Amino acid sequence: MADNNYLIDIQDKPSSSFSDFRKRLLRSKGAVFGASIIILLIVCAILAPLIAPYGYDEMNLPEGLQAPSQKHLFGTDELGRDIFSRVVFGSRISLQIATIAVGVSLIIGLVLGALAGYYGGIVDFGICALTDTAWAFPMTLLAIAFIAALGPGLVNVMIAVALVSWAGYARLVRGQFLSLREQEFVEAARVLGMSDMRIIFRHILPNSLAPIIVLTTLEVPKAIIVESSLSFLGLGAQPPTPSWGSIISSGRSFIDTAPWISFFPGLMIMLVVLGFNLFGDALRDALDPRLKD
Amino acid sequence: MDSNILEIKNLKVYFPVKGGLLPKAVGFVKAVDGIDLTIKRGETLGLVGESGCGKSTTGRAILRLIEPNEGNVLFEGIDILKLNKIGLKPLRKKMQLIFQDPYASLNPRMTVGDALNEVLYVHKLGNQNERKKRTIELLEMVGLTKGYLSRYPHEFSGGQRQRVVIARALAVNPKLIICDEPVSALDVSIQAQIINLMEELQKDLKLTYLFIAHDLSVVKHISDRVAVMYLGRIVEAAGKEELFDNPRHPYTQALLSAIPVSNPDSKRQRIILEGDMPSPVNPPGGCRFHTRCHRAKDICSKSEPETKMLGGGHTVACHFA
Numbered sequence: 001m002a003d004n005n006y007l008i009d010i011q012d013k014p015s016s017s018f019s020d021f022r023k024r025l026l027r028s029k030g031a032v033f034g035a036s037i038i039i040l041l042i043v044c045a046i047l048a049p050l051i052a053p054y055g056y057d058e059m060n061l062p063e064g065l066q067a068p069s070q071k072h073l074f075g076t077d078e079l080g081r082d083i084f085s086r087v088v089f090g091s092r093i094s095l096q097i098a099t100i101a102v103g104v105s106l107i108i109g110l111v112l113g114a115l116a117g118y119y120g121g122i123v124d125f126g127i128c129a130l131t132d133t134a135w136a137f138p139m140t141l142l143a144i145a146f147i148a149a150l151g152p153g154l155v156n157v158m159i160a161v162a163l164v165s166w167a168g169y170a171r172l173v174r175g176q177f178l179s180l181r182e183q184e185f186v187e188a189a190r191v192l193g194m195s196d197m198r199i200i201f202r203h204i205l206p207n208s209l210a211p212i213i214v215l216t217t218l219e220v221p222k223a224i225i226v227e228s229s230l231s232f233l234g235l236g237a238q239p240p241t242p243s244w245g246s247i248i249s250s251g252r253s254f255i256d257t258a259p260w261i262s263f264f265p266g267l268m269i270m271l272v273v274l275g276f277n278l279f280g281d282a283l284r285d286a287l288d289p290r291l292k293d
Numbered sequence: 294m295d296s297n298i299l300e301i302k303n304l305k306v307y308f309p310v311k312g313g314l315l316p317k318a319v320g321f322v323k324a325v326d327g328i329d330l331t332i333k334r335g336e337t338l339g340l341v342g343e344s345g346c347g348k349s350t351t352g353r354a355i356l357r358l359i360e361p362n363e364g365n366v367l368f369e370g371i372d373i374l375k376l377n378k379i380g381l382k383p384l385r386k387k388m389q390l391i392f393q394d395p396y397a398s399l400n401p402r403m404t405v406g407d408a409l410n411e412v413l414y415v416h417k418l419g420n421q422n423e424r425k426k427r428t429i430e431l432l433e434m435v436g437l438t439k440g441y442l443s444r445y446p447h448e449f450s451g452g453q454r455q456r457v458v459i460a461r462a463l464a465v466n467p468k469l470i471i472c473d474e475p476v477s478a479l480d481v482s483i484q485a486q487i488i489n490l491m492e493e494l495q496k497d498l499k500l501t502y503l504f505i506a507h508d509l510s511v512v513k514h515i516s517d518r519v520a521v522m523y524l525g526r527i528v529e530a531a532g533k534e535e536l537f538d539n540p541r542h543p544y545t546q547a548l549l550s551a552i553p554v555s556n557p558d559s560k561r562q563r564i565i566l567e568g569d570m571p572s573p574v575n576p577p578g579g580c581r582f583h584t585r586c587h588r589a590k591d592i593c594s595k596s597e598p599e600t601k602m603l604g605g606g607h608t609v610a611c612h613f614a
Binding site for chain 1 (some may be wrong): 353356358381382385386388389390392393394397398399400401402403411412415416458461465
């Protein structure tokens with residue numbers, strides 16, 4: 001055993017890198033604003049039945065096409081349904097898209113990207129060809145093609161969104177794996193006899209999480225836009241399910257006389273997308289160690 | 294038991310040079326081009342040479358981090374290059390690697406404790422409590438304390454990290470450690486500490502080192518025998534004293550003349566090598582060193598020198614030695 005005279009002592013203390021990160025994140029106004037919108041969206045979606053004063057499909061024909069008032073905060077549509085209630089329930093759809101569709105595309109992209117980046121060679125060649133093909137199509141167009149094949153409906157929209165947005169993750173993860181697998185700590189893990197799965201999940205993946213998290217926050221608004229677009233075209237959520245896109249669409253015929261029907265769900269889409277983008281940008285900045293002060 | 298722990302025979306590592314529209318090999322970088330080397334149990338073999346001569350590639354090829362193209366690597370009589378992945382795992386416990394850059398060789402997302410524990414876990418060395426005890430023991434072996442367990446690598450200096458890297462390599466109780474320039478990224482004062490630590494560990498744990506370096510003073514200090522590499526070949530190998538006192542290959546002579554001396558008045562003849570090392574894609578014919586050799590004659594560019602045995606384990610590949 002080595003001579004114990006020169007043991008280099010150190011105090012036991014937990015690492016503070018997370019609190020550093022939180023401090024940097026909270027310093028950004030965009031992050032705080034974005035996070036507030038995201039939290040608001042989540043609260044709305046969970047507590048929708050408590051927040052909404054009316055049911056989302058509760059018709060009241062005599063009160064049709066009323067302008068915003070105290071009774072109907074965002075006005076009513078041609079069937080007398082309360083737009084505020086519909087928008088509140090609509091947040092559930094957007095959140096479902098944000099979590100399920102983006103989650104599935106993340107898993108597809110992660111697995112394919114990791115395989116391509118870690119193993120390289122023919123595996124990489126095949127996966128890259130697939131990824132580049134998927135990447136070449138405009139997202140909405142490809143999603144419409146999938147819906148055409150699968151048929152309209154919310155579940156199919158989620159499948160379509162997942163199938164059009166995995167390519168971004170695959171490319172990012174592949175790049176991360178390509179650079180990290182050459183790192184000495186990965187070589188060390190191999191010399192120490194660790195399995196490929198352990199190296200991928202315990203050594204490479206944790207070190208590529210930061211950009212993946214950032215990309216996810218930036219992919220969510222894209223997915224919400226695609227869902228809204230599809231619902232607007234009548235390919236997504238079917239009536240009376242209140243998706244923001246379909247509410248805008250149904251307000252189209254009354255845009256001169258009752259613009260509030262389309263305005264409020266449109267405003268919500270804009271705010272939520274803005275919120276996620278601001279938060280994602282701030283997250284990227286906060287996670288970038290070069291900006292540490 | 295055999296006194297040679299590692300025998301390398303005719304090891305070749307070629308990297309394909311890809312070119313053209315459809316990637317295909319248009320040539321090969323002959324990084325290691327047929328080397329023979331033996332390491333005796335318990336000794337330290339220094340492997341020296343300038344950047345790009347293939348010394349790190351040799352170390353990595355021995356551990357199969359890079360797949361060699363040809364040759365045999367016998368570790369305690371077993372040919373490592375013939376083993377599959379499963380057969381290789383038990384050998385991972387016997388051979389370890391210490392890296393050059395302690396800033397890159399530790400996973401930044403893992404605490405020191407987790408990193409050490411993982412190694413023990415993967416090789417099923419003890420239950421949770423035993424592993425915990427062993428990690429502390431390992432840290433103390435390299436001069437650290439258990440306060441390091443819950444810390445991340447970024448909280449340490451280079452020297453401290455290198456100690457952790459050494460502890461990690463020792464976790465599996467290896468017999469042979471390949472040290473790939475383990476101190477060249479450290480401050481001189483820290484270098485001495487790490488070298489001393491490695492020497493103590495060698496004595497206590499009966500380790501064998503393959504010490505890859507370009508710093509001749511460090512090699513002279515730690516090695517028992519030294520092999521000099523040039524352009525993928527071993528040009529000279531001998532016991533330390535013999536090699537430093539009586540270098541026979543002109544390349545070795547040039548290298549040794551470049552060691553800084555502390556006495557400014559000492560008169561010595563420096564041999565300045567001209568030009569760069571030739572490309573390993575197209576190594577010069579004949580003796581590979583003839584393009585830069587101050588003693589080169591016609592024969593050097595025509596025929597390749599045989600490796601001559603000079604007695605006392607001194608081997609040299611030169612026409613004039």
